[in-house]
Amino acid sequence: MDNIDLQLTLSEVTIVDLVSWIASGAMIFGGIVPYIPQYRQIKRTENAEGFSTYVCLALLVANTLRILFWFGVHFELPLLAQSIIMNVTMMVMLHLCNRVTQLNEMSTKRRAFLGNATESLSEDLSLEKASREENRELLVFAEGPEIRKRHYGAELQQGKRHLKDASSQTEPETVHRFLDFDHRYFWKWTKFRDYVQFMFVFTLIGGYITYVCLDFPVYVETLGFLAVFVEALLGAPQFWRNYQNKCTVGMSVKMVGFWTSGDTFKTAYFLINKAPMQFWICGLLQVGIDIAILLQVWIYRKNVHPISKPAKPI
Numbered sequence: 001m002d003n004i005d006l007q008l009t010l011s012e013v014t015i016v017d018l019v020s021w022i023a024s025g026a027m028i029f030g031g032i033v034p035y036i037p038q039y040r041q042i043k044r045t046e047n048a049e050g051f052s053t054y055v056c057l058a059l060l061v062a063n064t065l066r067i068l069f070w071f072g073v074h075f076e077l078p079l080l081a082q083s084i085i086m087n088v089t090m091m092v093m094l095h096l097c098n099r100v101t102q103l104n105e106m107s108t109k110r111r112a113f114l115g116n117a118t119e120s121l122s123e124d125l126s127l128e129k130a131s132r133e134e135n136r137e138l139l140v141f142a143e144g145p146e147i148r149k150r151h152y153g154a155e156l157q158q159g160k161r162h163l164k165d166a167s168s169q170t171e172p173e174t175v176h177r178f179l180d181f182d183h184r185y186f187w188k189w190t191k192f193r194d195y196v197q198f199m200f201v202f203t204l205i206g207g208y209i210t211y212v213c214l215d216f217p218v219y220v221e222t223l224g225f226l227a228v229f230v231e232a233l234l235g236a237p238q239f240w241r242n243y244q245n246k247c248t249v250g251m252s253v254k255m256v257g258f259w260t261s262g263d264t265f266k267t268a269y270f271l272i273n274k275a276p277m278q279f280w281i282c283g284l285l286q287v288g289i290d291i292a293i294l295l296q297v298w299i300y301r302k303n304v305h306p307i308s309k310p311a312k313p314i
Helices: 002-012 015-032 035-045 054-070 077-142 145-168 192-213 217-232 235-245 253-272 277-299
Strands: none
Touching (some): 015 077, 015 253, 054 192, 054 217, 077 192, 217 277, 235 277, 253 277
16 A cells, blocks of 8 residues: 555656756755855965955845845745855855955055065165264274174164064054945955944845835835846946956856856746746846856956056055
8 A cells, every 4th residue: 555655656746846846956056056166266366356246245135135025925935045045155255255355455565564664674774884884993993802793793683673673563454344334445344244244234124124014015026126136237246347357367257157057047947937027037137247247258368467456545
């Protein structure tokens, strides 16, 4: 009897059901795949200059809005799970980019400061040497060997002490915080915790507004549209950075390739499963931006260095 029930159960699992399960799994975890090569490239090169962290901002905002949209329209659970996993992934990417950027800036400032300090020390020692040159002949004839030895040793120790003091100093760090509310440094904060604070405040405010306006269909539909529209524009910051740099070095081409294939699959998934109209319309927009970035890779293929940028204000 048990064997008959098992056979009946297996017969009910059709090929369509199996494909649907695989597609759902791909929707949940497939979104993070494009960022694995970019993460590894940043970690290997210790350089995040080619990757736009505004991509992380777009995805964090979009997926948070999508989670809030779910409370108004209960769309498929795989899409909800994908949003949660994607938010975690973007915070991991932000943490790496923030750490690498801060290390590179500290290293650059330290090298510049030590170079200036060494140059200043050399000038001071040259002046001291010139001022003492006149007295040196007197010391040679007026003092004994032991006194001259102590005199030259003191000069050497003094020079070493100056260099050690200069190397132990660092240029005062300019810290930009989220709570400063300085729009010039939005999403360019110094510490990773400021990004966490922003997302906490954004989620708290968005959750409260959604709770109050949940019974208004216009608000719910607008929320869903904003969620998928912001996600559709996630490639726009990367496109703009490539355009400014006139170069795609530092950006993982594999990441963009995964974007294109993933967005194509996702758009087809939306159409087949009859997801809300906002989903598949913005999916088409995503595919278009992905193709535009791939065209940039071909257009800027001969440019191996980004164009020089003006110094950032301090």
